[in-house]
């Protein structure tokens with residue numbers, strides 16, 4: 001049997017409970033079709049569970065120790081400046097901040113993404129396959145694409161079929177402008193128009209279909225309330241099915257992986273880590289913060305004892321890492337632990353905490369927020385009363401994982417890229433965690 005083409009659908013910020021509930025209530029026909037023909041589990045994200053970190057994990061099959069994207073906002077030691085990708089690319093475009101635009105469009109892929117990481121697009125296209133990416137901010141590939149707008153001058157290097165918010169379009173599809181009306185889902189409407197075009201022309205072996213609007217709605221309305229946004233995601237998936245000529249033809253032609261990049265939890269309070277560390281450089285946003293300092297990080301960590309906004313604080317001490325919660329400590333390496341193991345009993349806690357600290361771009365301290373709390377960002381923005389994510393806690397870290405026509409069922413977002421390569425018989429990079437077959 002010929003290998004089916006494969007579509008990776010990423011719904012930003014979709015929680016497992018929201019998808020499970022929607023499937024139970026039967027209000028999402030396209031997602032229900034995939035569910036009926038597929039296998040499902042809850043899987044784990046990476047840490048910090050923030051979009052640029054997670055999309056890079058999906059695209060490279062690596063945690064931040066390899067892909068090196070540490071946070072939404074971080075301090076670039078080499079260039080002695082802050083890098084801020086924005087909470088979503090839509091937010092960056094809407095804000096129009098020039099440096100953020102340049103960092104998000106070019107910097108993340110052209111210089112911040114680790115040299116030792118291999119993207120799914122690079123691996124597949126090196127093997128002679130055609131990859132396509134719609135709107136995903138981690139897109140590094142071998143093909144140079146000229147921008148379609150005058151305010152950008154440099155080409156971006158992506159997969160052969162590359163569509164990025166009307167700024168780069170490898171093919172003329174007639175899709176409408178993507179940032180017209182974010183709250184009403186115009187970015188995903190753009191994605192759907194391009195996706196329909198690609199499926200109609202059978203223009204790829206592998207497609208990443210990234211739907212970002214759900215996260216935006218869920219931040220505003222709270223994690224289990226964005227039903228209208230999920231209905232639009234269902235429409236966007238339905239557009240692909242329709243373009244293929246209906247359910248049977250779609251399932252005949254395509255295998256599918258559908259997942260989220262991270263979860264979301266309800267937040268009702270916010271605080272500023274800058275007030276705790278006025279003598280250090282703080283980069284914080286959503287539910288994770290980092291502190292860049294020349295001082296002893298273990299000393300600085302003591303300041304967070306008894307701070308209700310903080311779940312766990314992490315730092316390196318020589319060959320070991322330390323996790324501290326309310327005065328108790330756990331010392332750990334990839335091969336063992338000593339101390340109070342309950343401090344990192346989060347999903348994949350030890351592995352994710354280690355990988356976050358092993359990222360050369362991370363701060364000396366990494367702070368994971370307590371339930372209900374958010375760290376206000378540089379502009380003092382937060383989502384109090386809505387949803388947020390970024391921490392090690394389960395609600396931020398669990399994602400739905402649904403596969404159709406695939407031999408493996410990834411248990412982590414870092415297992416998605418090797419699963420895609422495995423589907424096409426392409427070898428995974430040496431760092432990647434591969435699954436032989438589904439449990």
Ligand SMILES: [Zn+2]
Pocket residue numbers: 013051087215216219389
């Ligand atoms: Zn978000």
